[in-house]
Amino acid sequence: MTARGYFVTGTDTGVGKTLISAALLRYFAQRGLRVAGMKPVAAGCEWRDGVAYWDDVEQLRAAANVDAAQALVNTYRFEAAVAPHIAAAQAGMTIQLDVIARACDALHAQADVVIVEGAGGFRVPLNDHQDMSDLARKLSLPVILVVGMRLGCINHALLSAEAIRQAGLPLAGWVANRIDPAMAQFDANLATLQQRLNMPLLGVVPWLASMDFSALSTYLAFEKLL
Ligand SMILES: Nc1ncnc2c1ncn2[C@@H]1O[C@H](COP(=O)(O)OP(=O)(O)OP(=O)(O)O)[C@@H](O)[C@H]1O
Numbered sequence: 092m093t094a095r096g097y098f099v100t101g102t103d104t105g106v107g108k109t110l111i112s113a114a115l116l117r118y119f120a121q122r123g124l125r126v127a128g129m130k131p132v133a134a135g136c137e138w139r140d141g142v143a144y145w146d147d148v149e150q151l152r153a154a155a156n157v158d159a160a161q162a163l164v165n166t167y168r169f170e171a172a173v174a175p176h177i178a179a180a181q182a183g184m185t186i187q188l189d190v191i192a193r194a195c196d197a198l199h200a201q202a203d204v205v206i207v208e209g210a211g212g213f214r215v216p217l218n219d220h221q222d223m224s225d226l227a228r229k230l231s232l233p234v235i236l237v238v239g240m241r242l243g244c245i246n247h248a249l250l251s252a253e254a255i256r257q258a259g260l261p262l263a264g265w266v267a268n269r270i271d272p273a274m275a276q277f278d279a280n281l282a283t284l285q286q287r288l289n290m291p292l293l294g295v296v297p298w299l300a301s302m303d304f305s306a307l308s309t310y311l312a313f314e315k316l317l
Pocket residue numbers: 101103104105106107108109110111147209210211268269270296297298299300302
């Protein structure tokens with residue numbers, strides 16, 4: 092029995108959450124399920140011919156098979172690549188979890204599985220009083236932790252797992268994503284994390300010189316989620 096969705100968090104920004112979220116969408120789509128991605132808060136856009144694009148939102152949409160409204164896939168978007176609560180304050184806005192939860196409910200009505208990608212790590216603030224962990228709790232989804240394998244990730248991974256457990260959310264598993272091809276003692280780091288994280292390892296992704304989703308899927312064991 093597949094969960095109705097997952098909240099994908101990571102040990103930091105730039106660790107591969109979008110990559111793994113897109114892979115999850117493609118995996119469930121291949122199994123015949125209706126899937127939708129959600130990037131509730133996107134900070135940092137690219138400009139192409141005078142039009143702003145939020146790459147995470149585009150990637151999740153490309154991997155989904157439900158053509159959901161843009162406003163549901165992405166509730167808040169900010170131009171600056173900064174922490175969401177700072178970007179929102181600069182824009183004179185306050186990020187509201189209720190608004191995000193309503194969009195997520197609407198996606199659940201259209202899709203069997205909704206993959207929600209956080210922004211940055213699990214304790215990134217969203218407004219003066221709430222952070223990403225409050226959002227994950229509000230959406231009540233099991234969490235998948237993407238660990239960006241580089242020096243320092245053991246501490247970040249263990250703290251993240253502790254915070255997720257403290258939030259009372261189930262940890263569906265973790266993915267070791269090698270973002271530093273030169274990381275020393277990779278296998279020993281992996282073994283340490285496996286032993287101490289104590290949750291299903293959903294894949295070990297090597298550093299990939301080019302992005303190819305069929306190659307990526309060979310490193311992932313999402314069947315463990317079923
Ligand atoms: N295993 C890998 N091998 C090579 N490059 C990778 C790998 N994983 C991720 N990347 C690259 O690293 C960058 C960051 O990845 P990604 O955008 O998925 O991170 P993120 O955690 O979603 O970041 P954000 O917090 O901004 O949402 C991207 O350019 C991505 O293509």
